[in-house]
Amino acid sequence: MKPDIIPEILFLKQEDVIKAGLLDMDMILAETEKTFRAQGEGKVIQPPKMKLGMPDDDNWESFGNAMPAYINDGTEEVCGIKWAAESVNNPKMQGVPYGIDVVILSNPKTMFPKAILDGTITTAMRTSATAGVFAKYLAVPGAKTAALIGAGVIGRTMIMAMTAAIPTLEEIHLVDLDLAKAEDVAAEFAEGGLYKIAAKVVPMTSAQEAVQGADIIVTETTSRKPFIKKEWLKPNVTCIQMERESFEHDCLLAADIVAVDSYEQLLHHAGIVQTLNEEGKITKDDAVELKDIVTGAVPARTSDGQMVFCKTMGMGMVDIAIANKLYHQAKDMGIGTELTLWDTPLWV
Ligand SMILES: NC(=O)c1ccc[n+]([C@@H]2O[C@H](COP(=O)([O-])OP(=O)(O)OC[C@H]3O[C@@H](n4cnc5c(N)ncnc54)[C@H](O)[C@@H]3O)[C@@H](O)[C@H]2O)c1
Structure with a gap:
């Protein structure tokens, strides 16, 4: 049976999100303030971030934070998660940043992923x-x-x-x-x-x-x-x-x-x-x-x-809002690589 939808995912590597406008600090400041306002107006769901510290939760060498958020500002609904990671081992290597982040955006109506973006510079900009x-x-x-x-x-x-x-x-x-x-x-x-x-x-x-x-x-x-x-x-x-x-x-x-x-x-x-x-x-x-x-x-x-x-500890909602803005700008500019989650799902 042919599926009604083939989930398309736009993959944006760091160079792509930069081309899509990530280094525009005035835009990032405006999106950040707008997202805090939306949260104040009750338009955001954001559970506290969950931390995985390794190899020991307190004295970690590396950690990953799971940071989900949902925003419905009246014009668009978006949800997603940032997997925000840091490792003390990274600065010991040449040319490798301390923080390594990835954002997944999903459609809240179907939960199909719509974009996967490098979130490393987004984290720095929104922080x-x-x-x-x-x-x-x-x-x-x-x-x-x-x-x-x-x-x-x-x-x-x-x-x-x-x-x-x-x-x-x-x-x-x-x-x-x-x-x-x-x-x-x-x-x-x-x-x-x-x-x-x-x-x-x-x-x-x-x-x-x-x-x-x-x-x-x-x-x-x-x-x-x-x-x-x-x-x-x-x-x-x-x-x-x-x-x-x-x-x-x-x-x-x-x-x-x-x-x-x-x-x-x-x-x-x-x-x-x-x-x-x-x-x-x-x-x-x-x-x-x-x-x-x-x-x-x-x-x-x-x-x-x-x-x-x-x-501050950092808010996933801001990552999701900025990633969604960059997703739209990238779509308009024809930037990124289209992926599909499957051609036909094996079981439904
Ligand atoms: N609040 C947030 O939302 C948020 C988000 C992301 C990162 N962070 C935090 O920001 C910090 C910096 O992250 P980064 O990616 O820029 O790291 P980085 O490794 O790129 O830079 C940290 C710098 O701090 C310097 N440093 C360390 N101890 C110092 C001290 N006592 N005095 C002066 N300089 C010192 C280091 O030499 C290094 O240059 C981290 O602790 C990270 O956890 C916070």
Whole structure:
């Protein structure tokens, strides 16, 4: 019997998603903010991500996060999953990134997969864009100096996101334990090849020197231990922590506003929020979620004197929204490789 539908899957390798517009940070910021707004309006289903750490869940060498989400924004329904993986073994090899991600998009009516995309650069773009949305709503107005700690993949896209979200930025202190990495990234932006920015990027090795006087601090390192001290911070700083540990825990406790992408999800994963929650030092009521700031359900910064602490773990819904946008743009541009799941299913 001839099947009614032969499921067609558009395969988009990294070069394809880039051609389809992935490096357009203004578009990624807009999609990210729109997705948090949709979540605030109840148009998203996103269970907390599930982690598989290997060979030992706590002291992992590699891990994969399963990140499913469904979005129905009134114009289109889409669902999918990102298999988000990282391995400490990767940076030891030449030319291999630390994070390795794949996105599968499916049609929610049939669950036929419609696209498989490289999600590695999408992750970096949307991770930094999420920090950009936090900064847009929570940084002190007219912020001039940002300290970005970690000059890896996310460090690079963080420069794009911060300069796009905060056009008043004049100087970015870019810190890495490996000064050569920070220097290379700074040189890339000075040349303006991939992305043009007005701010000056200053490479550094001392996190203390970089954060003193900074209006915004974003940490995107692979550290598993806190290393940024409260006494280094400006009183009205906006701190944005992307990884498990970087700020000493009293930095979060000192903040006037604690903002997170998902408190529930943060409780499932080791790190600053889980630890402080277990110690009884914070509860869900002490934090606001980005979705509620974006919709205006809760106020953002209400005075220039407030200190703000943001923590994110990453939201699958943003990957799915951006992957779907790239899927449509790729279809319009005729990019990608068509695959089929089967010619005729053996059993129905
Ligand atoms: N919150 C999210 O949504 C999200 C999403 C993806 C990745 N991440 C996290 O972002 C972090 C960075 O990822 P990446 O892909 O850019 O990794 P990467 O390996 O490309 O870069 C990390 C950089 O941090 C530097 N570094 C490590 N410890 C440091 C320290 N104490 N001080 C200064 N520099 C230090 C390393 O030298 C390296 O250059 C990871 O911890 C990852 O888990 C967060």
